[in-house]
Amino acid sequence: MSSTARIRLRRDTEADWTAANPTLLDGEMGIETDTRRFKVGDGSTAWTSLNYFIEGVLVRGQASRQTSGTITIASSNTYQSTGLTATFDTATDHQMTLGTTDEFAIRNTSGVSKLFLVQASMDATAGNNQTLGIKLALNGTAIDQSECRAFTGSGDQVAKLFCSWMVQMPNNAEVALFVANINNSDNIAFQRGRIIATEVKA
Numbered sequence: 001m002s003s004t005a006r007i008r009l010r011r012d013t014e015a016d017w018t019a020a021n022p023t024l025l026d027g028e029m030g031i032e033t034d035t036r037r038f039k040v041g042d043g044s045t046a047w048t049s050l051n052y053f054i055e056g057v058l059v060r061g062q063a064s065r066q067t068s069g070t071i072t073i074a075s076s077n078t079y080q081s082t083g084l085t086a087t088f089d090t091a092t093d094h095q096m097t098l099g100t101t102d103e104f105a106i107r108n109t110s111g112v113s114k115l116f117l118v119q120a121s122m123d124a125t126a127g128n129n130q131t132l133g134i135k136l137a138l139n140g141t142a143i144d145q146s147e148c149r150a151f152t153g154s155g156d157q158v159a160k161l162f163c164s165w166m167v168q169m170p171n172n173a174e175v176a177l178f179v180a181n182i183n184n185s186d187n188i189a190f191q192r193g194r195i196i197a198t199e200v201k202a
Contacts, residue, residue: 014111021047027178029053058201059114061096061106063088064194071124071179071188079142079178081134084190101140105176106197108169115200118146120177121123122193125152131182132159138167142178149182158191166200 011031024030024041031038032116039050063086064169071082081102088098088106099105122134129152136146143165150159167175177195181188 017047039191056095059095059110059199060094062196063098063106067194069190071190072186073181073187074186077182079180082177082179099174102176105174106195107174111171113170115136115168116197117200118167118175118197121162123158123160123191124188125156125158126181126186126188128156133180133182134161134163135178136165137172137178158188
């Protein structure tokens with residue numbers, strides 16, 4: 001007659017693990033029942049300081065706008081919000097949502113601070129011989145290192161802009177697409193654009 005041994009591992013929700021913040025024994029496993037992630041203890045590190053053993057699905061989100069719109073420019077060479085609303089892609093998201101402070105942004109709703117690779121693009125014009133720019137912005141503050149500029153030329157050509165940067169986003173922080181007319185305060189005729197964020201693993 002055979003028997004099968006059953007082992008039940010320590011388990012609780014992510015919130016309860018974080019609140020209790022225990023120190024797991026060396027080799028002891030703790031499972032988050034709501035996220036399906038787990039950590040393995042080393043006997044000395046508290047729960048919130050342990051890395052997940054298997055992270056599972058990366059946190060990610062993307063939003064875009066494929067219809068035209070007018071971006072009202074307040075002043076030349078000043079980066080600002082687009083003032084436009086993007087459409088969030090719910091088919092591919094994981095623990096991110098559309099921004100709430102800025103609706104051309106993506107918000108980290110994973111519950112923890114994470115590093116993201118954020119990419120943004122825009123096709124737009126503002127008349128002849130204009131230089132347009134885009135940057136990423138974290139919680140309303142432009143990230144200067146992400147800047148990209150493009151020229152419309154003498155035939156009012158469409159400027160095609162793309163930028164990217166790795167951004168540390170605390171929980172509920174959001175990254176937005178900011179724009180500028182570098183030459184003057186002429187409004188920008190937006191044609192299409194997108195913003196994409198994907199978690200970067202350490």
